Amino acid sequence: MSLLPLAHALAARDDLPIPAWLFAWGASIVLIVSFFALSVGWRVPRFEQDRWRPLGAGLSRALRGLPVQIAAGAIGVFLLGVAVYSGLRGTEAPDRNFALTFLFVTCWLGFPLLSVFLGDVLRPFNPWRAVARVVGAGFTALAGQRPAHLAYPERLGRWPAAIGLFAFVWLEIVYGAGGGVSVGLSPQAAGVGALVYSGYTLTMMALFGTETWCRNGETFSVYFGMFSQLGIFSFEDGRLGRRRPFAAATRWATVPGSAAVVIVSIATTSFDGGSEGAFLNALEWTFERLFDTGFGLTAAIRVTDTIFMLLCAAGVALVYWIGVRGMASTGGAPPLRRLWTGFAHTLIPIAFAYLVAHYFSLFVFQEQAQFTYLLSDPLGTGSTDLFGTASSGIDFTLLSANAIWYVQVAALVIGHVVALTLAHDRATAYWGDYRQAARSQYWMLAVMVTFTCFGLYLLSVANA
Amino acid sequence: MKLTMTAVIALLALIAGVGLAACGSDSDTTAATTTAGEERTATEEANGTATEEAAAEGDAMKHEGEGVETIVVRNGEPVGGVAELEYSAGDEVEFKVRSDVADEVHIHGYDLSKDVAAGGTVSFSFPAELEGIFEVELEERAEQIAELRVNP
Numbered sequence: 249m250s251l252l253p254l255a256h257a258l259a260a261r262d263d264l265p266i267p268a269w270l271f272a273w274g275a276s277i278v279l280i281v282s283f284f285a286l287s288v289g290w291r292v293p294r295f296e297q298d299r300w301r302p303l304g305a306g307l308s309r310a311l312r313g314l315p316v317q318i319a320a321g322a323i324g325v326f327l328l329g330v331a332v333y334s335g336l337r338g339t340e341a342p343d344r345n346f347a348l349t350f351l352f353v354t355c356w357l358g359f360p361l362l363s364v365f366l367g368d369v370l371r372p373f374n375p376w377r378a379v380a381r382v383v384g385a386g387f388t389a390l391a392g393q394r395p396a397h398l399a400y401p402e403r404l405g406r407w408p409a410a411i412g413l414f415a416f417v418w419l420e421i422v423y424g425a426g427g428g429v430s431v432g433l434s435p436q437a438a439g440v441g442a443l444v445y446s447g448y449t450l451t452m453m454a455l456f457g458t459e460t461w462c463r464n465g466e467t468f469s470v471y472f473g474m475f476s477q478l479g480i481f482s483f484e485d486g487r488l489g490r491r492r493p494f495a496a497a498t499r500w501a502t503v504p505g506s507a508a509v510v511i512v513s514i515a516t517t518s519f520d521g522g523s524e525g526a527f528l529n530a531l532e533w534t535f536e537r538l539f540d541t542g543f544g545l546t547a548a549i550r551v552t553d554t555i556f557m558l559l560c561a562a563g564v565a566l567v568y569w570i571g572v573r574g575m576a577s578t579g580g581a582p583p584l585r586r587l588w589t590g591f592a593h594t595l596i597p598i599a600f601a602y603l604v605a606h607y608f609s610l611f612v613f614q615e616q617a618q619f620t621y622l623l624s625d626p627l628g629t630g631s632t633d634l635f636g637t638a639s640s641g642i643d644f645t646l647l648s649a650n651a652i653w654y655v656q657v658a659a660l661v662i663g664h665v666v667a668l669t670l671a672h673d674r675a676t677a678y679w680g681d682y683r684q685a686a687r688s689q690y691w692m693l694a695v696m697v698t699f700t701c702f703g704l705y706l707l708s709v710a711n712a
Numbered sequence: 713m714k715l716t717m718t719a720v721i722a723l724l725a726l727i728a729g730v731g732l733a734a735c736g737s738d739s740d741t742t743a744a745t746t747t748a749g750e751e752r753t754a755t756e757e758a759n760g761t762a763t764e765e766a767a768a769e770g771d772a773m774k775h776e777g778e779g780v781e782t783i784v785v786r787n788g789e790p791v792g793g794v795a796e797l798e799y800s801a802g803d804e805v806e807f808k809v810r811s812d813v814a815d816e817v818h819i820h821g822y823d824l825s826k827d828v829a830a831g832g833t834v835s836f837s838f839p840a841e842l843e844g845i846f847e848v849e850l851e852e853r854a855e856q857i858a859e860l861r862v863n864p
Contacts, residue, residue, distance in 0.1 A: 260821045645841060
């Protein structure tokens with residue numbers, strides 16, 4: 249066995265490492281752009297108000313209408329059902345089973361992408377919210393009163409979602425490594441995991457109320473909702489409208505635990521990337537120590553990976569903390585705690601850039617499978633051909649290695665520039681005096697450049 | 713303001729330095745990784761069924777044919793560890809698999825597969841059209857025997 253086949257076993261193809269020259273170009277562009285972003289003179293905050301304006305009332309009514317809500321909820325529940333059923337009853341081959349690609353590629357990577365551009369698209373389709381609302385409506389009709397809920401402890405904030413996020417990625421890439429073969433997560437484990445999560449989520453929704461839990465604890469609502477803050481579309485008081493890009497994000501992190509959500513996101517993607525190259529030696533070393541001290545093979549792999557995923561979280565948190573601590577040392581700085589939450593949203597574009605850089609090619613290739621053979625034959629047993637596409641394959645010529653590299657580097661550079669702009673904007677709001685604000689931002693510049701270079705570095709040594 | 717600019721330039725210089733250092737260490741890391749990989753393989757063989765002799769033989773085998781590499785499978789595992797096949801896009805990929813167990817050799821991505829009988833040899837020859845890293849495995853055992861790397 250080896251630690252090498254940790255990468256997603258459902259993918260038939262891995263990315264080549266980005267070449268050193270592209271790494272150097274990427275880093276240089278980041279430095280130059282950062283330099284200009286700082287010196288161009290962004291003196292007043294522009295993102296603190298999102299300037300929300302309603303769009304056509306007809307569109308809002310149609311989207312918020314009961315038929316659409318019921319249809320969207322039903323689609324969500326149906327697709328979750330298909331995923332669970334395929335996972336439990338379908339083939340064990342990860343690449344032929346609907347469950348893995350649907351849950352871990354289509355939803356997990358598709359929703360962040362859709363959320364950034366279209367807003368919080370999970371919400372209408374969220375299967376747990378749909379079920380809980382139907383149950384709630386049934387309860388109200390039968391009991392003649394609305395269900396009573398416990399008060400959600402506000403201090404808990406988004407911490408349950410941060411932990412849920414960590415657990416989800418742990419299930420995907422750490423638990424799946426068990427057994428010493430490159431199976432990744434088995435479809436059965438994914439099916440069981442989805443059922444367990446459904447039970448947990450519905451219980452929490454019953455205890456604290458559906459919308460309260462979606463805002464705070466429901467991992468996917470919080471996580472995808474985070475990315476939707478970057479985009480321009482949102483519902484306010486039941487009306488669809490558009491707002492300034494990135495502006496909504498400035499208010500996102502005021503809930504406790506928000507920083508943890510975005511830190512975990514960056515950290516888990518970093519771990520996945522790092523385990524393909526940058527962390528290999530350290531992983532091997534730790535694994536061998538654990539194996540020698542009497543851990544079983546599977547346990548040693550899982551413990552090693554868990555340790556490193558936690559270390560990644562600690563590392564990302566530390567880099568951010570250094571930035572915050574540095575800012576606090578600038579004259580006229582607000583208290584440390586306010587800085588920590590006040591700048592957490594600036595990491596959201598970095599989290600998104602990391603996702604794109606790391607999973608872009610997987611998404612493009614695997615979605616071809618999703619919409620051809622996995623849709624026609626969800627169980628992967630060859631027994632059905634619902635749409636006549638069961639025998640189609642993935643066209644791996646769709647993206648050249650060069651195209652993938654450029655997208656990876658572009659994602660990191662753009663994500664970094666947006667992050668830096670958000671941080672600079674927040675600083676001008678906090679410090680008032682733009683000179684002091686700019687001075688405080690050398691620290692955040694260091695943080696952002698660290699994350700970009702780290703991201704580029706991970707890509708340059710992955711599978712090298 | 714002057715001081716500010718100096719600070720920025722100093723910071724950027726520092727970051728550039730770190731970036732270059734990271735860049736430079738690139739090849740070191742790769743080398744170290746490979747070494748670790750070989751060590752692991754060696755340990756496995758000491759523990760497993762294949763002897764060191766076999767490993768040496770396997771290595772020799774691989775280089776003998778001038779161009780046409782042969783991946784030797786013993787007891788359902790590749791001798792000498794997962795073989796690395798590296799090509800540039802457009803090249804002709806050519807290799808053989810000699811196996812002491814019956815199985816199906818499957819090249820992921822390219823989706824080529826051939827059955828190999830116990831003690832038999834199969835040859836592959838196809839143009840390297842798809843860029844990326846692809847697994848070559850014994851399908852029934854789900855055992856990776858080679859990694860096919862196609863650079864642009």
